[in-house]
Amino acid sequence: MQFLADGLVAGATIGLGAVGVTLTYSILRFANFAHGEFISWGCYLALVIAGAIGAWSSASVAALGALSIGANVLAAGLLAMALTGLLAIGLDAVLFRRLRRHGGSITAVIASFGAALALRAALEAIFSSRPVYLSQELQIAMRIGGLRITPDQLALLGVAALLVGSLQLLLTRSNAGRSMRAVSENPALARIVGIDVAAVIRLTWFIGGALACASGVMLGLVVQIRPTMGAELLLPLFAAAILGGIGSVPGALLGGLIVGVAEAATVQVIGAEWRAAVAFLILIAVLLLRPSGLFGRAA
Amino acid sequence: MSEPALGLRIRNLQAGYERGSPIVRGVSIDAKRGEIVAILGPNGAGKSTLVKAIAGTVPIDSGEVSLDEEDFTARPAHRMVSGGLALVPQTDNVFTMLSVDDNLRIAAHGLSTAQRRARFTAVFDLFPDLARQRGLAAGRLSGGQRQMLAVARALIVVPKALLLDEPSAGLSPKVVAELFAKLLEIRATGVCIVLVEQNVRAALTIADRLYVLVEGRNRLEGPSRDLLADPEIAALYLGGARRAAGETRA
Numbered sequence: 001m002q003f004l005a006d007g008l009v010a011g012a013t014i015g016l017g018a019v020g021v022t023l024t025y026s027i028l029r030f031a032n033f034a035h036g037e038f039i040s041w042g043c044y045l046a047l048v049i050a051g052a053i054g055a056w057s058s059a060s061v062a063a064l065g066a067l068s069i070g071a072n073v074l075a076a077g078l079l080a081m082a083l084t085g086l087l088a089i090g091l092d093a094v095l096f097r098r099l100r101r102h103g104g105s106i107t108a109v110i111a112s113f114g115a116a117l118a119l120r121a122a123l124e125a126i127f128s129s130r131p132v133y134l135s136q137e138l139q140i141a142m143r144i145g146g147l148r149i150t151p152d153q154l155a156l157l158g159v160a161a162l163l164v165g166s167l168q169l170l171l172t173r174s175n176a177g178r179s180m181r182a183v184s185e186n187p188a189l190a191r192i193v194g195i196d197v198a199a200v201i202r203l204t205w206f207i208g209g210a211l212a213c214a215s216g217v218m219l220g221l222v223v224q225i226r227p228t229m230g231a232e233l234l235l236p237l238f239a240a241a242i243l244g245g246i247g248s249v250p251g252a253l254l255g256g257l258i259v260g261v262a263e264a265a266t267v268q269v270i271g272a273e274w275r276a277a278v279a280f281l282i283l284i285a286v287l288l289l290r291p292s293g294l295f296g297r298a299a
Numbered sequence: 300m301s302e303p304a305l306g307l308r309i310r311n312l313q314a315g316y317e318r319g320s321p322i323v324r325g326v327s328i329d330a331k332r333g334e335i336v337a338i339l340g341p342n343g344a345g346k347s348t349l350v351k352a353i354a355g356t357v358p359i360d361s362g363e364v365s366l367d368e369e370d371f372t373a374r375p376a377h378r379m380v381s382g383g384l385a386l387v388p389q390t391d392n393v394f395t396m397l398s399v400d401d402n403l404r405i406a407a408h409g410l411s412t413a414q415r416r417a418r419f420t421a422v423f424d425l426f427p428d429l430a431r432q433r434g435l436a437a438g439r440l441s442g443g444q445r446q447m448l449a450v451a452r453a454l455i456v457v458p459k460a461l462l463l464d465e466p467s468a469g470l471s472p473k474v475v476a477e478l479f480a481k482l483l484e485i486r487a488t489g490v491c492i493v494l495v496e497q498n499v500r501a502a503l504t505i506a507d508r509l510y511v512l513v514e515g516r517n518r519l520e521g522p523s524r525d526l527l528a529d530p531e532i533a534a535l536y537l538g539g540a541r542r543a544a545g546e547t548r549a
């Protein structure tokens with residue numbers, strides 16, 4: 001059953017990324033294939049900022065309790081989330097906003113492929129393809145109900161739950177969240193009732209980018225950091241978002257956890273070479289059997 | 300010195316979905332505070348396009364829109380409501396996935412908590428049916444209740460002008476009568492109401508003045524009673540409305 005613990009940790013990472021995909025899709029009506037690059041950019045930004053904070057204050061590098069990371073990584077993660085959110089807004093301003101005026105959603109989808117290539121190439125140009133690490137500390141796993149899990153992994157699950165819970169509260173209890181749901185359902189009516197749709201779109205990009213960064217930092221704590229790390233997660237992200245139901249934030253997290261556990265189970269039971277196929281099979285199965293996903297509304 | 304002309308004032312408005320292809324061609328209307336003005340006309344006359352252009356959702360090529368002497372011509376659609384001009388569209392006029400309460404809260408986002416509570420109380424007093432269904436998704440309301448919710452939402456910010464695009468469409472005569480009775484109550488508070496209607500008979504029961512549009516232009520205007528008194532006009536532009544209105548007024 002060890003695959004359960006490994007799968008939940010990987011699934012939380014996928015789920016956070018999928019939340020951004022589902023928000024962007026439900027409000028802007030296009031599948032953003034550049035979303036994986038926000039994950040990579042977020043992780044690299046956190047890496048650079050953590051290094052800068054560590055150089056400024058060596059005390060910040062000291063590990064926090066049982067975790068393998070210091071306060072510098074936590075602070076860098078928060079700052080990088082804000083910066084990745086701004087990067088997403090910037091990409092919309094220079095590319096997608098212009099396309100919304102003239103083209104349909106297919107134009108935006110194709111443009112997002114181009115944006116993904118450009119963002120990835122920029123990362124490779126700046127940092128090269130050589131793998132780097134947020135932490136190289138060895139951790140001793142704890143035993144919880146027969147499963148082995150490290151303190152970092154446990155913290156990652158907690159952070160993912162906290163972020164998704166906070167976002168769900170924002171969407172259901174705040175004016176900003178109600179406005180996002182209104183724009184998602186009927187942007188023309190939203191304008192008529194006084195909602196600044198452009199501001200809602202900016203907020204959506206910001207939240208999507210920030211969560212992608214959180215996903216990237218979490219991923220960077222358990223695997224090597226490389227410019228392609230986000231692109232490799234793209235298929236599981238879309239599988240999770242569609243499995244959870246487009247537009248559903250808890251659905252995206254649950255979809256991520258299911259995809260993560262399914263991948264981990266496949267690695268353990270069948271073999272690692274089949275791991276990438278699992279997300280694809282889930283995606284196809286959902287599209288054929290239940291296109292609205294677990295929590296999505298029927299078309 | 301002349302008194303300020305309070306209410307909605309439209310002058311030579313030219314508007315359409317594509318620049319250079321106007322549907323509304325130089326329309327002028329006035330709607331004073333505390334007055335219901337009905338815009339009538341055949342299909343394709345530009346009635347709905349006119350109210351959408353006034354509310355900022357259809358581009359205006361030329362002309363002027365002002366409310367209480369404030370220029371609204373170039374105002375973005377999302378800032379119309381805060382300026383006191385609210386539109387109730389004909390279809391898709393509630394957020395079906397949101398609760399009744401959330402539909403109203405969306406319109407109340409600029410208000411303080413105390414103001415919001417006061418406005419909710421006032422709106423629920425006017426539409427007690429909605430008060431009983433606050434937690435229900437708007438998509439589960441009946442057609443009449445949805446129309447009431449759409450009007451209630453427009454009233455949350457105390458508009459100076461309320462534009463309604465065919466509010467009677469698809470509703471039973473009983474529900475239309477109930478809705479129009481509410482409009483009379485709203486008029487009594489000093490709101491000017493512009494009512495686009497295909498249902499001439501229903502519109503004539505409450506309108507103070509009429510404008511008849513044909514092919515995007517003003518064709519006739521005046522107090523409902525005067526226009527109805529002319530048998531030729533009533534027959535040409537108002538269908539069988541004259542007899543019906545006469546019955547109503549009797």
